[in-house]
Amino acid sequence: MKKTLSIPVFLVMALGSPQLAAAELPAGLKWQSNLHEPRFASPQAKFGGTFHTYIESFPQTFRTVGPDSNGRFRSWLLDSRPAAVSRHPNTQAWIPDIASEWAYGNDDKTVYFRINPRAKWSDGKPITADDFTFVLTFMRSKDIVAPWYNTFYTQQIQDVIKYDDLTFAVVSAEKRNAEELMLYANLRPIPAHFYRPKSDKNNDGIQDNFVRYYNFKPEPSAGPYYVDEVKKGKSISFKHVGQDWWGYSNPYYQHRYNVAKIRIKVIRDKDIARQHFEKGNLDSFWLDTPELWREKTETPNYEYGYIHKFWGYNQIPMGAGGIWINTAKPLLDKLDIRQGIALASDFDGLINKVLRGDVIRKPNPMGVGHGDYTNAGIQAPPFSPERAIQHFEKAGFRQVGPDGIRVNEKGQRLSFAITYSYGYLTPQIAYLKEQAKLAGLEFTLNLIDGSSAFKYILEKKHELSFHSMSTSEIPQYWEYFYSGNANKPQNNNFTNYSTPELDRLIMAYRSEFDLAKKKAYARQIQSLIADASVIVPGYMRPYAREAYWRWLQIPKPAMTKSTEFLFPSGTSRDFGTYWIDESLKKETKAAMKSGRYFEPVTIVEEAYKL
Known part of the structure; x- marks a missing residue:
């Protein structure tokens, strides 16, 4: 912003x-x-049909700038x-x-x-x-x-x-x-x-x-789709400009953005959305958790080949994220408290036990994949309750209460709320909560509905926030750590942390012409941020993993290095290379009624696996 x-x-x-x-x-x-x-699109693509998907909360605004605009729905308005x-x-x-x-x-x-x-x-x-x-x-x-x-x-x-x-x-x-x-x-x-x-x-x-x-006045689009029908709180539809869209005069747009309409329904519970998907009311579904990829797909619709599975790797730069610590809140301005929180956050156990090794720990709190801009020497702090306790005791939390949570001489409990935005994350936060108790630290769970959660965080009301940010190919730091953005609402300085040294390096980084010096500044900035322990590095998914009804068609291969999603999803970062085959849709629905089966299909593309 x-x-x-x-x-x-x-x-x-x-x-x-x-x-x-x-x-x-x-x-x-x-x-x-x-x-x-x-x-990278397929000449076999056909134009037409309506793609059905969902979002978990209705957007606070259709503006892409200004208050409440930096929510998840923003990507629907900008990415295509x-x-x-x-x-x-x-x-x-x-x-x-x-x-x-x-x-x-x-x-x-x-x-x-x-x-x-x-x-x-x-x-x-x-x-x-x-x-x-x-x-x-x-x-x-x-x-x-x-x-x-x-x-x-x-x-x-x-x-x-x-x-x-x-x-x-x-x-x-x-x-x-x-x-x-x-x-x-x-x-x-x-x-x-x-x-x-x-x-x-x-x-x-x-x-x-x-x-x-302009709060709910969507602007005209230069892209293939524009906001068409809106039912406040219920659904939003995007309509294609038509097969005479000017973009098709550009050879790189040919055979892309093939569906005539995208209808997005508000379904606030992910499990209910999955049920809608398995009934054929939604066309694709993001299989982000191990259960969704494994147990939840052991159903007749998958086994009979009506629904296909896809797992394809990408090589997209990953942005900052994990647990953001708001240093403007009581106790969190103390380095020892923040270091203790980092050491008491068992992300490695979360990845192996809850997420079954399907994701990778993010080593650098500011993200990875930016080439020489990335400080490869930074490693995520390992889970160590013993070392966390040492830091908590240095910060004055030397006593353990009857509930196992540490207290200081003033009677303050070592307890902080983690704000997060989607119910499916609850088991993950709950795991971190249980492990943190081993160090005498309490995490409480503060689940807030999607778009409202980000508004809450932008207004700096959180103590800890569990979220990740997207990134550009050249990383940016001014928005996250420049002092002018600290302790002010509606910007991305989620930690409210800044120092004169960070200010100096950030401004030098922004204006540096020499690439080698610029990249060196970036690595220095990342090192200072890691030392400050204001972001506990989380995890990252370097792949697209989705389920889709067999009437959706995709190119072969479907992945590019930059593909985040095959289909419009919770965020709409797809390249529009899919299409709907109406004849296959009729065939599939007829087969389901008559009991006819197809071969089950699981596609794995590893060309861009690191």
């Missing part, structure tokens, strides 16, 4: 002031389009929506998206883009350079109530320049190496026509009461 102030000349240009002459493109630009990367360019999921080369061509300036700050002339919003309006210049107007406005975006788009993006309706440039505030310059320049457009204000007392181009006015 990112934001900033100040309205320099280029913002006036973004608003289309008539007295400013059009900018001229520099001569000698070397335009590229990169149309030669391998395709194009930016200027995108990464190929296997080669990681830049490939065209909304921009059909791009060129780098010779100043190490500027990237130029030419928009695909067919590109349109889902409401039929053309996508133009104005929708990219408007990004700065939007993200810098105080009316969106998103300080992170305000700061980022003021401090990190210097300018967005329009040359004509289909040509624009993004100028970084600082010189950047080629590896990361595009990451900063690669903007998602924002539909300027949709956000034209009816009331604008601040004269900043944004609706004064933006947060309330």
Whole structure:
């Protein structure tokens, strides 16, 4: 979430002031389009049908910025929506998206883009350079109530320049190496026509009461799907723009996003959702727990081949996560308490005994998979009640109460609540709770409904929070540990931890041009965070593991290095390469009525297993 102030000349240009002459493109630009990367969708794909899935809680908002916007549903609104360019999921080369061509300036700050002339919003309006210049107007406005975006788009993006309706440039505030310059320049457009204000007392181009006015007004989409039908609290449907969607003029979009509609039903209990799936009311189901992959799939629908199983590995960078410790809460500001909590949290036992070895311990609290940015020397603290007790005693908790929980001289119990968002996690938290007692530490369970849980955490009400965050290919630290974000609501500094040394390194990291130095700063930052024991590293799943009815079809192979899900799921990070075969759907339902069986199918793809 990112934001900033100040309205320099280029913002006036973004608003289309008539007295400013059009900018001229520099001569000698070397335009590229990169149309030669391998395709990863199947030409056999068919268009049509409705995909049925579910979410466990209705979103707090359809905005993607501002209060309550950073919940799980946000990915449904953003992940299939194009930016200027995108990464190929296997080669990681830049490939065209909304921009059909791009060129780098010779100043190490500027990237130029030419928009695909067919590109349109889902409401039929053309996508133009104005929708990219408007990004700065939007993200810098105080009316969106998103300080992170305000700061980022003021401090990190210097300018967005329009040359004509289909040509624009993004100028970084600082010189950047080629590896990361595009990451900063690669903007998602924002539909300027949709956000034209009816009331604008601040004269900043944004609706004064933006947060309330747009709370449940989904914006038009540049991608294949847009929010269509909404039944508040019950369901949300996405509708495909149609087979004439502009994206299909891009060869990398061909044979993708094949279903005509996606219907998402709110089902608050995962086990009830699984029952809906096995009745054929949902088309796929995420098999994230050992029981779901094993015992829960030993049913006739799987054995008779009506439902298929899939397990495919990926190589996706993993973000920060595990148990986040809120240092603004009583006792948790003490290093010995935090170190004791880390040593009393038996994640290794949880992985082996509860999760049956299906997942991997995350060694680094800030995540892994970022190449030389990752500090490989950091290891997760092993479970050691004895060492945890030593730290607790140093912090003054030398006595053990009749219930086995440690107390200090003031009578304070060594007890902290773990906030988490989904009921299926309860056995995992319960295991950690039982093991922690061996060190005289009490974990209490604070289960809060999905989207409400993240709101609770963003408002910094938690003591401990059990969750993980997604990540970009180049890790970010400012949002998590810069002092300006500590002790303030609605940002990602979940630990409320910062130090002058972290501030210095974070700012140096953000502005460093030399890649070797930048990566060295990243490793230093990670080391300081690990030493502070403010995040107890959790676990990670480097794979997609799903069940699906046999009428859903997938490419062969189905996985790319970057595939998180085969189908739209709890989060919608899929590449839209599946399709529905209506003839197989009729065949399957007829077979179920007549008692006809098919061969059971379990697919395992290990090409990207590390």
